[in-house]
Amino acid sequence: xxxxxxxxxxxxxxxxxxxxxxxxxxxxxxxxxxxxxxxxxxxxxxxxxxxxxxxxxxxxxxxxxxxxxxxxxxxxxxxxxxxxxxxxxxxxxxxxxxxxxxxxxxxxxxxxxxxxxxxxxxxxxxxxxxxxxxxxxxxxxxxxxxxxxxxxxxxxxxxxxxxxxxxxxxxxxxxxxxxxxxxxxxxxxxxxxxxxxxxxxxxxxxxxxxxxxxxxxxxxxxxxxxxxxxxxxxxxxxxxxxxxxxxxxxxxx
Ligand code: NDP
Numbered sequence: 001x002x003x004x005x006x007x008x009x010x011x012x013x014x015x016x017x018x019x020x021x022x023x024x025x026x027x028x029x030x031x032x033x034x035x036x037x038x039x040x041x042x043x044x045x046x047x048x049x050x051x052x053x054x055x056x057x058x059x060x061x062x063x064x065x066x067x068x069x070x071x072x073x074x075x076x077x078x079x080x081x082x083x084x085x086x087x088x089x090x091x092x093x094x095x096x097x098x099x100x101x102x103x104x105x106x107x108x109x110x111x112x113x114x115x116x117x118x119x120x121x122x123x124x125x126x127x128x129x130x131x132x133x134x135x136x137x138x139x140x141x142x143x144x145x146x147x148x149x150x151x152x153x154x155x156x157x158x159x160x161x162x163x164x165x166x167x168x169x170x171x172x173x174x175x176x177x178x179x180x181x182x183x184x185x186x187x188x189x190x191x192x193x194x195x196x197x198x199x200x201x202x203x204x205x206x207x208x209x210x211x212x213x214x215x216x217x218x219x220x221x222x223x224x225x226x227x228x229x230x231x232x233x234x235x236x237x238x239x240x241x242x243x244x245x246x247x248x249x250x251x252x253x
Contacts, residue, residue, distance in 0.1 A: 003234050005031075007233070009085065010121075021225065023057070033056065033058070074125060085134060086137075087122065087125040091113060114158065118161060129176075135176065141181040142183055143248050146252060180242065185249055186220060225247055
């Protein structure tokens with residue numbers, strides 16, 4: 001028996017990186033999956049990959065910061081999948097800089113994608129989840145929520161997501177909906193590749209540097225986060241609500 005048989009999941013920013021690994025893990029456990037992201041080409045490639053595996057996938061372009069696109073997107077997803085059981089708020093961006101060099105736009109864009117995006121998507125999803133008295137909302141926060149040089153905007157947004165997680169856990173728990181967050185450490189994706197580029201290092205150099213700081217002696221893969229997301233999506237975690245699970249290869253400090 002697959003862990004997510006009969007479930008339907010909506011994943012934002014899921015055409016690559018962590019979101020894609022979550023989409024694949026959910027599909028391999030029997031879920032119907034909907035991925036919404038910005039780039040049409042990346043979505044088409046994802047559809048091809050899923051078709052080859054024989055998995056159900058529904059995709060469309062959606063900017064999580066656009067309220068109307070989000071509301072239409074959730075309506076379309078429910079029409080297509082028949083229900084909405086799991087939401088993963090994964091879409092994310094970085095605009096790193098030290099405070100004195102950070103532009104207003106760097107601040108606003110990061111807040112909009114992580115906080116407003118998660119707010120819009122969670123509000124749209126709960127309307128369906130409350131009616132069916134079941135839901136799982138999984139917010140992708142970050143270890144940067146605990147503070148990280150050069151990420152005043154991102155750390156603030158990711159810490160804000162943890163507050164939102166706990167509040168929604170209290171509000172939605174009575175309807176059978178759990179809301180939890182994952183705080184990934186360094187995960188090998190396009191986002192951390194961009195960090196290497198910004199620091200003038202090769203990706204391999206950055207990975208080697210980060211590996212020295214991580215107790216398990218390696219950096220993370222998107223699949224490491226997908227396993228944590230599976231736990232929160234599963235029926236077995238129904239008494240786990242409002243928690244933040246750091247997936248960092250060691251204690252988050
Ligand atoms: P990626 O940059 O690889 O993927 C992020 C995806 O989100 C991209 O497909 C991106 O689209 C999409 N996206 C960005 N803005 C929007 C938007 N407004 N609406 C819809 N989709 C959008 O990042 P990761 O896979 O590394 O990160 C996934 C999540 O995990 C993010 O929330 C990130 O902050 C978090 N995280 C990542 C860590 C890491 O080490 N990689 C560590 C801790 C947390 P496009 O391709 O157009 O940019």
